[in-house]
Amino acid sequence: MKRTAFTNQLLPWLLLAPQLIITFVFFLWPAAQAIRQSFLREDAFGISTQFVGLANFKALTGSAQYLNSLQVTAIFAICVTVLSMGVALLMAVAVDRMIRSTSIYTTLLVWPYAVAPAVAGILWWFIFNPTIGILPYLLEMVGYDWNHMTSKSDAMILVVIASAWKQISYNFLFFVAGLQSIPASLREAAAIDGAGPVRRFFDITFPLLSPTTFFLLVVNIVYAMFDTFSVIDATTEGGPAQATNILVYKVYFDGFVGQNMGSSAAQSVVLMLIVIVLTVVQFRYVEKKVAY
Amino acid sequence: MASITLENVGKVYTGGTRAVGGVNIDIADGEFIVLVGPSGCGKSTLLRMVAGLESISEGEVKIGNRVVNNIEPADRDIAMVFQNYALYPHMSVRQNLAYGLKNRNTPKPEIEKRVAEAAEILQIGPYLDRKPRALSGGQRQRVAMGRAIVREPAAFLFDEPLSNLDAKLRVTMRLEIKELQKRLGTTSLYVTHDQLEAMTLADRLVVLSAGQIEQIGTPLEVYRKPASTFVAGFIGSPAMNLIDAKAVPHLPGTAHAGTIGIRPEDLSVAADGPIEISVTAVEELGAQRLVHGHTQGERVTVALPSDSELSDNLRLAYRPGALHLFHRETGKRID
Numbered sequence: 001m002k003r004t005a006f007t008n009q010l011l012p013w014l015l016l017a018p019q020l021i022i023t024f025v026f027f028l029w030p031a032a033q034a035i036r037q038s039f040l041r042e043d044a045f046g047i048s049t050q051f052v053g054l055a056n057f058k059a060l061t062g063s064a065q066y067l068n069s070l071q072v073t074a075i076f077a078i079c080v081t082v083l084s085m086g087v088a089l090l091m092a093v094a095v096d097r098m099i100r101s102t103s104i105y106t107t108l109l110v111w112p113y114a115v116a117p118a119v120a121g122i123l124w125w126f127i128f129n130p131t132i133g134i135l136p137y138l139l140e141m142v143g144y145d146w147n148h149m150t151s152k153s154d155a156m157i158l159v160v161i162a163s164a165w166k167q168i169s170y171n172f173l174f175f176v177a178g179l180q181s182i183p184a185s186l187r188e189a190a191a192i193d194g195a196g197p198v199r200r201f202f203d204i205t206f207p208l209l210s211p212t213t214f215f216l217l218v219v220n221i222v223y224a225m226f227d228t229f230s231v232i233d234a235t236t237e238g239g240p241a242q243a244t245n246i247l248v249y250k251v252y253f254d255g256f257v258g259q260n261m262g263s264s265a266a267q268s269v270v271l272m273l274i275v276i277v278l279t280v281v282q283f284r285y286v287e288k289k290v291a292y
Numbered sequence: 293m294a295s296i297t298l299e300n301v302g303k304v305y306t307g308g309t310r311a312v313g314g315v316n317i318d319i320a321d322g323e324f325i326v327l328v329g330p331s332g333c334g335k336s337t338l339l340r341m342v343a344g345l346e347s348i349s350e351g352e353v354k355i356g357n358r359v360v361n362n363i364e365p366a367d368r369d370i371a372m373v374f375q376n377y378a379l380y381p382h383m384s385v386r387q388n389l390a391y392g393l394k395n396r397n398t399p400k401p402e403i404e405k406r407v408a409e410a411a412e413i414l415q416i417g418p419y420l421d422r423k424p425r426a427l428s429g430g431q432r433q434r435v436a437m438g439r440a441i442v443r444e445p446a447a448f449l450f451d452e453p454l455s456n457l458d459a460k461l462r463v464t465m466r467l468e469i470k471e472l473q474k475r476l477g478t479t480s481l482y483v484t485h486d487q488l489e490a491m492t493l494a495d496r497l498v499v500l501s502a503g504q505i506e507q508i509g510t511p512l513e514v515y516r517k518p519a520s521t522f523v524a525g526f527i528g529s530p531a532m533n534l535i536d537a538k539a540v541p542h543l544p545g546t547a548h549a550g551t552i553g554i555r556p557e558d559l560s561v562a563a564d565g566p567i568e569i570s571v572t573a574v575e576e577l578g579a580q581r582l583v584h585g586h587t588q589g590e591r592v593t594v595a596l597p598s599d600s601e602l603s604d605n606l607r608l609a610y611r612p613g614a615l616h617l618f619h620r621e622t623g624k625r626i627d
Contacts, residue, residue, distance in 0.1 A: 183376060183378065185374045185375075185376055185378035186378050186380065188343075188345050188365075188372075188374070188378065189372070189374060189378040189380075189439075190380075190391070191344075191345070191364075191365045191366060192343065192344075192345075192365045192366060192370065192371065192372050192392070193366070193391050193392035193395055193439075193443075194366040194392055194395035194396050195366070195391075195395050196366075199395065203380075203391075204380060207382045208381065208382060
């Protein structure tokens with residue numbers, strides 16, 4: 001790479017400034033504020049603030065609602081990741097087998113990614129709406145009474161599908177690229193070695209895809225835990241009876257609706273820690289298995 | 293062990309492009325056949341049709357006495373060595389060798405025995421527990437061969453297996469393949485674009501051009517009696533001189549020929565030689581020197597001893613019986 005020596009000490013900083021300012025204002029400063037606030041308690045009118053040490057965190061560990069939210073988040077994140085990666089892999093394998101019109105299918109399958117999460121949420125909200133939606137209407141014909149406003153499992157299914165749907169496109173693109181980077185001769189060699197299509201997939205293709213799969217696993221779990229806020233907000237708003245109240249939505253709800261800033265800040269700090277730990281664990285342990 | 297027969301085999305791609313047409317080859321049990329031709333001549337397509345990786349659009353391929361047109365690659369009882377070796381990168385050398393046997397439900401002790409034998413033959417014993425990426429090009433090549441021989445198949449198929457190796461290693465591996473094949477006596481079909489590789493390895497050569505067979509024969513037959521101008525120019529290094537007969541009308545017995553072929557090594561300097569060339573360049577090879585020149589606008593190359601005298605104009609004579617005559621329109625040999 002070409003290295004440029006700046007004679008002016010100020011210029012490099014000026015060039016970096018826009019990015020640094022954005023990082024500072026929208027990430028570092030709020031993160032620091034969250035950490036600071038997590039040790040404080042405000043009165044109901046925001047007039048006095050009091051240092052309470054770890055009391056906010058202690059309160060969380062004893063809160064049944066919070067523990068429920070943790071469980072809901074775990075189920076939600078696992079379901080979204082498995083569903084979006086599973087469907088994406090299936091479609092990628094199907095497209096990889098095609099000889100013609102691959103690009104048309106790829107383009108069509110990538111479209112959902114361009115849809116804003118809130119719009120996707122509204123879309124699914126309409127499709128699943130117990131009163132006017134098309135899906136409950138069809139389900140009723142086969143004798144299932146769909147109502148995500150009252151049924152906890154229906155609500156969970158709705159948010160999982162709505163969240164996974166968008167992510168499928170993204171995963172699909174990476175899987176297709178991953179599949180195409182596997183030399184055809186490997187699969188041919190396996191075919192001559194007596195492995196049928198299913199066996200070829202599990203013995204050769206899938207292990208060679210593992211770097212892609214691992215990367216997507218990290219991205220999808222982080223997506224499910226953080227980026228699905230707008231999907232939840234547009235569909236179930238955490239309900240019914242806390243059934244879809246994932247951590248990131250609870251942070252927003254407790255802070256901006258419930259005005260409990262201290263607890264909300266403590267929750268967001270916990271959330272930050274969870275994601276940091278998850279990522280470190282994944283890179284430490286899972287990556288060892290994918291190296292070949 | 294088996295013979296392989298190709299009967300009128302052709303390949304037409306969807307869209308009508310014909311890659312290969314009307315190919316007939318009879319390969320005897322234990323024979324080493326080399327398919328040779330320039331890139332795009334259809335030699336790899338032909339091999340892949342025998343392997344079952346490419347569908348056969350016309351004709352029949354028989355391995356043993358069985359027509360294999362609609363039989364899966366796995367059930368054709370063949371093993372293939374690929375140009376890029378196609379070793380499974382996530383498996384150890386041992387697992388790579390055992391994979392084909394495992395898929396065929398070979399008992400474990402049998403697998404171990406055969407892997408050990410193959411490792412012994414190819415001297416890859418010390419690397420059995422390494423991953424392919426930790427091996428050099430030559431070692432990977434050996435593992436790829438090992439994967440073929442553990443299966444004890446009816447035939448080996450080689451798809452330019454040496455073209456990713458450096459020149460020196462290519463010469464040693466070439467010899468190893470030849471010795472291995474003689475020792476195992478397995479029928480082999482080998483594809484290459486390198487005419488030297490083809491000459492040295494083959495029991496019989498199949499020279500292909502534009503999807504058609506130009507000539508089938510032993511290396512010496514093909515070298516001594518090339519069936520067409522294409523074969524004449526392709527086999528032999530330096531390439532045979534192909535001169536328009538009109539440029540040398542005074543050569544005896546060439547009246548009915550369109551093109552006259554003379555190998556550079558069949559020419560020598562002689563004061564009363566019938567061909568006079570003006571020299572344009574000289575290449576020193578150590579043992580020999582190649583002198584390039586032209587006569588009447590036709591390029592001529594002559595291989596001379598390295599101590600021969602040079603001048604701007606040379607008169608050349610040819611060895612009796614060294615002239616090859618070819619038909620003007622078809623390019624076929626005239627005897």
